[in-house]
Amino acid sequence: MDYSISTHCLHSTPLDAALETLAPHTGHVEIMDDGPHFLTDAALLLSYSYKYSIHAPSRGVNLASVLEPIRRAAVEVIHDTLSIAAEVDAPVVIHPGYIAWEYERELAGKNLRASLAQIRSDAAEFGVTYFIENMGNWGYFYLQTPADIELLDGALFCLDVGHANECGTLKEFLEVPFSHVHLHDNDGKHDSHSAIGEGNIDFDKVMTKVRENNVSHPVIEVETLEGALQSLNVLREGGYS
Template identity: 55%
Template sequence: MYGVSTYALHSLPLPAALEQIAELTDYVEVMDDGCHYIESAEPLLSYDLRYSIHAPSRSVNIASTLEPIREASVRVIEDCFSIAAEVDADVVVHPGYFAWAADRERAKRQFARSLAHLSAAAEERSVRYAVENMAWEFFFLQTPDELPLPDGAGFALDVGHAHIMGCLPAFLQVPIDHIHIHDNDGTADTHSAIGSGTIDFAAVMATVGQNGITPVIEVEGIDAVRSSISAIRPYL
């Protein structure tokens, strides 16, 4: 089994994206940002699908050294948890970032505070969540030495990000709760179709099986989704 992220159709209204993806799989990960931002569970309950939700990330920072921004970011993700609880969805969260190198340690403490709050909120709502590794400057969780995360937070492996950072083999050795799969050439986060870049997907899919998780295809465009499905089918 595999899931498909609405990232592939992020320029379309969410219902149109869900209808197209539902033709390919019954498991959809909603990219809860932009025109796919969800304020209630209603649009998801209209379809007979299994869901996970990628919490809003473009305008939030759970590691912000500005406390009002950190608190607001946590509230946004808690709202996402509430919707996830209604549709029995796991949630993926970005780890946040620091704006200046000198702020790293303070931001790290803020990140830890946010995880404590989010873990309590997830437990209250009976929702599972996982934090995604990044490949962008100043973000936390770029390498495996930042694991395990505190307060019971899960880990979501993004294989494209790990490949860019040159540490995908090491990430494949740690416990994984969720996984995003897409391809690139190791230099840019292109979210290309699986098989079009330089990632060793035989190793990735072996780890998927070992961890008993369902891969989520997170590529740019529906044609890339279709070719990615063909590329991973021999491993399923």
């Protein structure tokens, strides 16, 4: 099993320097396409021999917004990400959005489905695979529990094990078929993106499900480079390679 490392661990570093730093450790990288690593074109990525996945912009994007101009703009951001991903043959990870007020949940869910329908069409046009990721315990985000899976209307699922652990739903989410995975640890209370082995997640159970779901390049999405490399060693030494 080959592991990917997310540029999340070097997100304060310019992307070109981050890619140089990761080169000795992995041939697979997930670009945290936000902030300093926001992509406007594929030129830099094409200058390396990595196999990529791309985590679409998320901090300022809300696919479930009840404000139609904002929802349409969010879909446009994802469209641009899919366009770049097509150039480097990369799948894309997408956050499902959130509601501002609990009484807007039904409308926001309807809008999320509308956004995902457009994304489905755009992804087919570009020939890009995409996954929708479960969220941590952050206010009114969707996909904190498997009950929201139905909102995805059949879209492929990315399991973030740290988010699920923070929400107390990891056991339930491990029973949901997933096609992509983010690996990091925490204490079940905070989304710390800690190195594997520094929290309370049972990675024997997690990696058994990763294998059952035939996820070929699990993504190590840890806060620091030291923690990412520590996690890589733990996974390899634990017989998960």
